[in-house]
Amino acid sequence: MKQKLLQFFVLGLLTISTAFAQNKTITGKVTGVEDGLPIPSVTVKVTGTNIGVQTNSAGVYTISVPASAKSLEFSYIGLGTVTEIIGTRSVINAKLANATALDEVVVTGFGLAQKKRDITGAVSRISSKEIEKTPLVSFDRAMQGKLPGVRVNTNSGIPGSAVSVLIRGVGSINASTAPLYIIDGIQVNSGDLSRSLSTSNVLNSLNPDDIESIDVLKDASSASIYGSQAANGVVIITTKRGKAGKTEFDFSSYFGYAEEVERLKVMDGPQWLGTYIEEYVNRYGTANANTVAIRNTYGADPAAAPTYSWYDEAYRKGQTQNYQLTARGGDAKTKFYISAGLFNQKGQQIAQDFKRGTFKANLEHNVNDKLSMEANISLGTFTQNGTLIGSTFANPAFGANFLIPTQAIYTASGDYNEPLLGAVATNPIKSALLDINKGTTNTLQGLFALNYRIIPDLKFRATGSIDYNDIKEDRFQDPRTRDGQAPNGRYTFSGTQYKNYQTNASLNYGHLFGEKHRVTGLVGFEYRHQVQDTQTAQKTGVPNYLFRTLGAGSTLVSIASTFTEFKNLGYFARAEYTFDDKYIINGTIRYDGNSRFGANDKFGLFGSGSLTWRISRENFLKDVNWIYDMKIRTSYGKVGNAGISNFASLALYSANSGYNGIGGISPGSLPNADLTWEDAYTLNIGLDAAFFKNRLSFTAEYYNRLNKRLLQNRSLPQTSGFASITDNAGELRNRGVEFQVNGDILTGKLKWTSSFNISYNKNKVLNYIGDDLDPRFAFTGNSLTRILSYEYAGVNPADGRPMWYDQNNNITYNLTTLDRKIVGDTQTKYFGGLTNSFSYKGVGLDFFFQYATGFTLFDQNKNFLDSYANASNRSYDVFRRWTTPGQITDVPMAYAAGQYSNGAGGLSTAYSNASTQWYKPGDYVRLKEVKLTYSLPKSLISKAKLNRVNVYATGTNLLTWSKYTGIDPETVTTDNAGVPQARTYTFGFQVGL
Amino acid sequence: MKNLKYTAALMAVVLGLSSCEKTLEVAPRDQIAAEQALTSLLGVNSLLNTAYSNLRGTTYYGQSLKILPDIMADNIYPIPGLNSNRLITNSVNQAGAHMSIWSLYTTGVNQANLVIDAVGKLEGAQADKNKLLGQALGLRSLFFFDMVRVYAYNPKFIPIKNGSLFNYGIPLVLKPTTSVSTIEYPKRATVDEVYTQIEADLLQAEGLLDNSLGNKYMTQNVVRAILAKVYLTWGKYDKAAIYADKVITTSGSTFQTGANYANMFYADNNPEAIFDIVITSEQSNINESLQSYYAQFPADYSKRQDPVAFANINEPKVGYGDFSPTPELLALYEAGDVRRNVINTSNKNGTTVTYARKWVPTKGANFLQNIPLMRITEMYLIRAEGNFRAGTSVGATAQADLDKIRLRAGLTSVPVTADAILKERRIELAFEGDRWFDLLRLGQDIPKSTALGALAPISYQNDFRILAPIPNADLAVNPNLVRNLGY
Numbered sequence A: 001m002k003q004k005l006l007q008f009f010v011l012g013l014l015t016i017s018t019a020f021a022q023n024k025t026i027t028g029k030v031t032g033v034e035d036g037l038p039i040p041s042v043t044v045k046v047t048g049t050n051i052g053v054q055t056n057s058a059g060v061y062t063i064s065v066p067a068s069a070k071s072l073e074f075s076y077i078g079l080g081t082v083t084e085i086i087g088t089r090s091v092i093n094a095k096l097a098n099a100t101a102l103d104e105v106v107v108t109g110f111g112l113a114q115k116k117r118d119i120t121g122a123v124s125r126i127s128s129k130e131i132e133k134t135p136l137v138s139f140d141r142a143m144q145g146k147l148p149g150v151r152v153n154t155n156s157g158i159p160g161s162a163v164s165v166l167i168r169g170v171g172s173i174n175a176s177t178a179p180l181y182i183i184d185g186i187q188v189n190s191g192d193l194s195r196s197l198s199t200s201n202v203l204n205s206l207n208p209d210d211i212e213s214i215d216v217l218k219d220a221s222s223a224s225i226y227g228s229q230a231a232n233g234v235v236i237i238t239t240k241r242g243k244a245g246k247t248e249f250d251f252s253s254y255f256g257y258a259e260e261v262e263r264l265k266v267m268d269g270p271q272w273l274g275t276y277i278e279e280y281v282n283r284y285g286t287a288n289a290n291t292v293a294i295r296n297t298y299g300a301d302p303a304a305a306p307t308y309s310w311y312d313e314a315y316r317k318g319q320t321q322n323y324q325l326t327a328r329g330g331d332a333k334t335k336f337y338i339s340a341g342l343f344n345q346k347g348q349q350i351a352q353d354f355k356r357g358t359f360k361a362n363l364e365h366n367v368n369d370k371l372s373m374e375a376n377i378s379l380g381t382f383t384q385n386g387t388l389i390g391s392t393f394a395n396p397a398f399g400a401n402f403l404i405p406t407q408a409i410y411t412a413s414g415d416y417n418e419p420l421l422g423a424v425a426t427n428p429i430k431s432a433l434l435d436i437n438k439g440t441t442n443t444l445q446g447l448f449a450l451n452y453r454i455i456p457d458l459k460f461r462a463t464g465s466i467d468y469n470d471i472k473e474d475r476f477q478d479p480r481t482r483d484g485q486a487p488n489g490r491y492t493f494s495g496t497q498y499k500n501y502q503t504n505a506s507l508n509y510g511h512l513f514g515e516k517h518r519v520t521g522l523v524g525f526e527y528r529h530q531v532q533d534t535q536t537a538q539k540t541g542v543p544n545y546l547f548r549t550l551g552a553g554s555t556l557v558s559i560a561s562t563f564t565e566f567k568n569l570g571y572f573a574r575a576e577y578t579f580d581d582k583y584i585i586n587g588t589i590r591y592d593g594n595s596r597f598g599a600n601d602k603f604g605l606f607g608s609g610s611l612t613w614r615i616s617r618e619n620f621l622k623d624v625n626w627i628y629d630m631k632i633r634t635s636y637g638k639v640g641n642a643g644i645s646n647f648a649s650l651a652l653y654s655a656n657s658g659y660n661g662i663g664g665i666s667p668g669s670l671p672n673a674d675l676t677w678e679d680a681y682t683l684n685i686g687l688d689a690a691f692f693k694n695r696l697s698f699t700a701e702y703y704n705r706l707n708k709r710l711l712q713n714r715s716l717p718q719t720s721g722f723a724s725i726t727d728n729a730g731e732l733r734n735r736g737v738e739f740q741v742n743g744d745i746l747t748g749k750l751k752w753t754s755s756f757n758i759s760y761n762k763n764k765v766l767n768y769i770g771d772d773l774d775p776r777f778a779f780t781g782n783s784l785t786r787i788l789s790y791e792y793a794g795v796n797p798a799d800g801r802p803m804w805y806d807q808n809n810n811i812t813y814n815l816t817t818l819d820r821k822i823v824g825d826t827q828t829k830y831f832g833g834l835t836n837s838f839s840y841k842g843v844g845l846d847f848f849f850q851y852a853t854g855f856t857l858f859d860q861n862k863n864f865l866d867s868y869a870n871a872s873n874r875s876y877d878v879f880r881r882w883t884t885p886g887q888i889t890d891v892p893m894a895y896a897a898g899q900y901s902n903g904a905g906g907l908s909t910a911y912s913n914a915s916t917q918w919y920k921p922g923d924y925v926r927l928k929e930v931k932l933t934y935s936l937p938k939s940l941i942s943k944a945k946l947n948r949v950n951v952y953a954t955g956t957n958l959l960t961w962s963k964y965t966g967i968d969p970e971t972v973t974t975d976n977a978g979v980p981q982a983r984t985y986t987f988g989f990q991v992g993l
Numbered sequence B: 001m002k003n004l005k006y007t008a009a010l011m012a013v014v015l016g017l018s019s020c021e022k023t024l025e026v027a028p029r030d031q032i033a034a035e036q037a038l039t040s041l042l043g044v045n046s047l048l049n050t051a052y053s054n055l056r057g058t059t060y061y062g063q064s065l066k067i068l069p070d071i072m073a074d075n076i077y078p079i080p081g082l083n084s085n086r087l088i089t090n091s092v093n094q095a096g097a098h099m100s101i102w103s104l105y106t107t108g109v110n111q112a113n114l115v116i117d118a119v120g121k122l123e124g125a126q127a128d129k130n131k132l133l134g135q136a137l138g139l140r141s142l143f144f145f146d147m148v149r150v151y152a153y154n155p156k157f158i159p160i161k162n163g164s165l166f167n168y169g170i171p172l173v174l175k176p177t178t179s180v181s182t183i184e185y186p187k188r189a190t191v192d193e194v195y196t197q198i199e200a201d202l203l204q205a206e207g208l209l210d211n212s213l214g215n216k217y218m219t220q221n222v223v224r225a226i227l228a229k230v231y232l233t234w235g236k237y238d239k240a241a242i243y244a245d246k247v248i249t250t251s252g253s254t255f256q257t258g259a260n261y262a263n264m265f266y267a268d269n270n271p272e273a274i275f276d277i278v279i280t281s282e283q284s285n286i287n288e289s290l291q292s293y294y295a296q297f298p299a300d301y302s303k304r305q306d307p308v309a310f311a312n313i314n315e316p317k318v319g320y321g322d323f324s325p326t327p328e329l330l331a332l333y334e335a336g337d338v339r340r341n342v343i344n345t346s347n348k349n350g351t352t353v354t355y356a357r358k359w360v361p362t363k364g365a366n367f368l369q370n371i372p373l374m375r376i377t378e379m380y381l382i383r384a385e386g387n388f389r390a391g392t393s394v395g396a397t398a399q400a401d402l403d404k405i406r407l408r409a410g411l412t413s414v415p416v417t418a419d420a421i422l423k424e425r426r427i428e429l430a431f432e433g434d435r436w437f438d439l440l441r442l443g444q445d446i447p448k449s450t451a452l453g454a455l456a457p458i459s460y461q462n463d464f465r466i467l468a469p470i471p472n473a474d475l476a477v478n479p480n481l482v483r484n485l486g487y
Helices: A003-014 A140-144 A220-229 A269-284 A291-300 A310-314 A394-403 A428-433 A860-866 A876-880 A938-944 B002-017 B041-056 B064-072 B107-119 B126-151 B189-208 B219-236 B239-253 B261-265 B290-294 B307-311 B327-332 B340-341 B376-388 B398-408 B416-429 B435-440 B472-477
Strands: A024-032 A043-046 A050-055 A062-065 A071-076 A079-085 A092-097 A105-109 A112-114 A124-128 A150-153 A164-167 A178-183 A185-186 A213-219 A236-240 A245-260 A318-330 A336-345 A353-366 A371-385 A436-455 A458-477 A490-513 A517-540 A555-579 A583-594 A603-614 A627-641 A652-659 A662-667 A679-693 A697-717 A724-747 A750-767 A784-787 A790-794 A804-807 A821-825 A830-840 A843-852 A856-858 A919-921 A924-935 A948-962 A982-992 B031-033 B076-078 B324-325 B341-349 B351-356
Touching: A003 B398, A024 A071, A043 A062, A050 B189, A062 A919, A062 B107, A071 A092, A071 A140, A079 A092, A105 A124, A105 A213, A105 A220, A105 A236, A112 A697, A124 A982, A140 A150, A140 A236, A150 A750, A178 A220, A185 A436, A185 A458, A185 A490, A213 A220, A220 A236, A220 A555, A220 A583, A220 A627, A269 A291, A291 B351, A310 A394, A310 A428, A318 A982, A394 A428, A394 A860, A583 A627, A627 B472, A652 B041, A652 B307, A662 B041, A662 B107, A679 B126, A697 B472, A750 B327, A821 A856, A821 B327, A830 B416, A860 A876, B041 B107, B041 B126, B064 B076, B064 B435, B107 B126, B126 B189, B126 B435, B189 B219, B219 B239, B219 B376, B219 B435, B261 B340, B327 B416, B376 B398, B398 B416, B416 B435
Parallel strands: A024 A092, A178 A236
Antiparallel strands: A024 A062, A043 A050, A043 A071, A071 A079, A105 A112, A124 A213, A150 A164, A178 A185, A213 A236, A245 A318, A245 A982, A318 A336, A336 A353, A353 A371, A371 A436, A436 A458, A458 A490, A490 A517, A517 A555, A555 A583, A583 A603, A603 A627, A627 A679, A652 A662, A652 B031, A679 A697, A697 A724, A724 A750, A750 A830, A784 A821, A790 A804, A830 A843, A843 A924, A856 A919, A924 A948, A948 A982, B076 B324, B341 B351
């Protein structure tokens, strides 16, 4: 089909003939305002025509202009545009300055780049300035708190851990909620693709230092060109390009250390033993055999109990190192950007680290006036060593909270102390240090693009690309550990490969008719085919612990492989008409087919329209000098979500291990020929305004997004043989407001810029199949992420038992599911950030605060520890426990196993159930980042032939103000024995040649 | 000119579309289409294999049905302060903490129904088809029998609730579902209807099967053993004795006596097992295996019967070792009873604890052991009780069978009574998942051990916790389903 397209273009070419009267030649030189150096490859164009040339490597141009030409436009990406009146001049020199914020170019897909001032959709961006100098493992973390409407959760301190990104709330119940990521035109996989590692993030493979900008498309108008993939928003990453001119070398490096941002305060030995004995005395009495047994096991005298800090064993000082060398340069014909990077992080928890190597080459070459090509190559490899997470015994972070402090980590002879007393016998320090939990992710991205200028207004672009991920994971349970003991060592290898082929072709047209009518258009198609292969092999029975490979195992436990694939085919078209730079009307349409869906519903139509009114161009505001720019945008459209499993619509039998060593087969699910996309309908109203020559600007957005036909499991009676079938039935609404304000408060020698953003989102379920018939417990009418739990009522002052409020708000000791209430929501209501940057001469100081409010977290750590249900350590909260009749407190009497009398003749462990005793508000403000930079003066470094020398120091997660009583309010949903985030201190430098 | 361009682009788009459907074709490789899967008896046999695999599931005989009847009644209790907190809600019969096997409908029952349906449609040797059909019927009957015992009252003791008999069994699903449009919303058959269906299916299976498959599969012998238990539970004591006798006639020589008693549990294939559910290493581990719940064993497999290793605090041990026999059960054993040898002391974290060791490491690895569905001893107990209650003496007198059980345990003869048989039954089948069901089949209340504090017995007639809750998901979508009261 591509060939056919080309034929048509050739045909089109032949019909075009250009003849202009040329009667004047103008020459000149273009230089930079800041450094006075010549700028090559600047486009020089006669205003209102298609006549244009580019400057050569010395910044010099020569152009023939018709007699009617009035002015010349000089433009260069990132440097804005300058217009010079020709008059009678034949030599016109121009100076280009760094672009103002409004002239920044925003990338919106398929080779389209628009100036920020002309954007008609809801698009937010951050640039390299905000990504550099921050010790981030992956670029998605850089979006946290900086982009309105984009909620980023970096909940773990494990190096290289997964990040969750939600754009404008939760828009799906069961399908993916992750945005579509596009790196230099390639749709890439995101998220945690690992299978045996505790946590990983495939986007780690892109070095954040290579990124020029991140643009986030939030509304239907901007995202609908990506049709069925775009319902959760689109994140477009553009990497750095070559620059014509002298080749610049840049070396940068930073070093840092990290410590956990907060620890759970747990008891020491005497405190714990006193409490634990009290639990038994309270329940059984002093003389009871159970109490005696506890004293025999753990010691009778609390005061004599030793204390060992499992925290100190489980944590250490983390370290980070980063090295990056880049070269960029080129001439009018060829430009290049090449970089290599090395990153190494030792986690703050033992046995966790992360190493990454990256290589990037971006090349551009102009074959002739009409044909140019691009090649982008990205290689990345990263290796993670980790430990188990969550409430797994072998997790050191779990053990640090949980383990009884009277137990030594090591025996007198220096061995690991094991088995431990209490609920957990496993010594997690031993497991962490002896076991292997390792994963290596190798990624390759390559893109080849051809651009052909058929006529000056009509460009053709075709690309072909590969995105390849290969993940190798090794897990070894050492035979010396408790988990590895029985099988005498267990080695598991998992291999995963994603092959993602893409091609697209598009035609891009733009023309200014007369002085006032600007028309642009885009048509094209896109094809994507992704294949995923996995292999898993497990062996047990190694000769001894020194043999730590798959090959050393003597018994083959399992060996398995899987294959899955999907294909997506899309056609798209976009047209935009602008009248007098005042009214912009824009329409997009996309027709998509995807192999994932049922035979009856494989194709879908998506699209959007938008209207933009630049009020500041109206006559009544033209003369209001303090208004620099002001426009109102409205858009409405439909996009889709195809984020479901690849063969979800098919009825398939799969193989299993069967019985008695002979394999079996079993049916998967019922066929579903009607399975199709989820739809998202978004209305967006935005206002962009800039005042005082853009010193103060703000953007406000309102959106109303309706997600329909959401995939849900419709419960079937299990008697049918199937528990459920996937059905397009759910409906959700996300409504929200976003606001961002930027100000250049001081612009003199002391510069001060400030930026603040706040986002509000409200989620509401409109239709939910299988909803609870009781409206109190139903999703419909509530938020999808609302928390249904029990309301804790504190402690009965008379007898120390925990109490709850029942459905009628009376005190109860015996909970039933009817007593549940909505006690909060896991999603934030308001979030955002505040950035302040000061600079004076070469010194810069940045503060970045990030905040979120209106959400609830489950403090699972304390639930585990303090509910008396486990033979574990207790947190400091238990100091507040009820001990004397009449005492008012929220922590009930110490009571063995937490099995209080339920007042109905039975025992109840309800205190360990989730309730508002453990659900706590998560609201926080965090001083996320402080950055001090110093650029050495030019006069000093130029003697050393250096272009630039910067040194800087950065601190992250320095201060937190929070209502949350658990370890870290940046947790997602529950705080379960995780590695807390790190507080980091980094020192770095950058030398440019 | 512009028109031409747009036309060209449009035409290109249209041309591209014509081949779209084909472009989007994908081919799963690990799985096969439903319509191909059951086109041969080989495929049907593979599906039958999966039906068998349900038996070892952790919510079924792989764990729950072999341990919860002892925990939820009064045979074992969690050792205070030294347990991993697992299954403790079951030990105090917290509402909802029960056996949960409703999902057998989506697995075993559906798979068995698919086999039964497919065998009827396929060509092939009649002998091969009979074998497949008989096994599928036998498995389905076992699933139904266990479900009706968990979710419904005993047919002889149906209490009156809200003025009428609560005579609700389970839905009898006898056909597979192949598409959404053919889904049915069945009601609960009466308890007697369920037993009648089970009886008919087992009798049919008995006629279709022989014993050539050995004791790891559903054979004629296994079908008869299940029938004996079904009849005993149903109160048809004469038939219970007849079928128990048939089983004893076929496999009587496997009865273990004297010192061999405790050792038989350490054999890779328990010699008394009528049906030994095969556990392969893939699903035997610390969290799932019965061994782990019942005792901590030395990590070193060779010390699995070494009392010194058990007593040694420094010996590396594996498993949770959460549960101990209750004082009430221990008090039942008479002096010299060889069956007491499966109960031993051990050192757990410095404390001496009492462990039952019927669930032990075999086949050279910890946590790995086949699970006998029933042992031959139970057939003697059923024949004794059946004959005693029916006043018959099929195969042997009740007194003779009772003596046989007691003498092999190193005890002396006592006069046969119902209580004497039930006492032997409790001791003989302790820790094997029988106690709860044995009390319920006689309409008796569930006593609770004093080891748990003062807990009232669970009244058969009045306490809703006798029955397991039917999953809410099913109640919500199937209006014909009646909820078990109290949930």
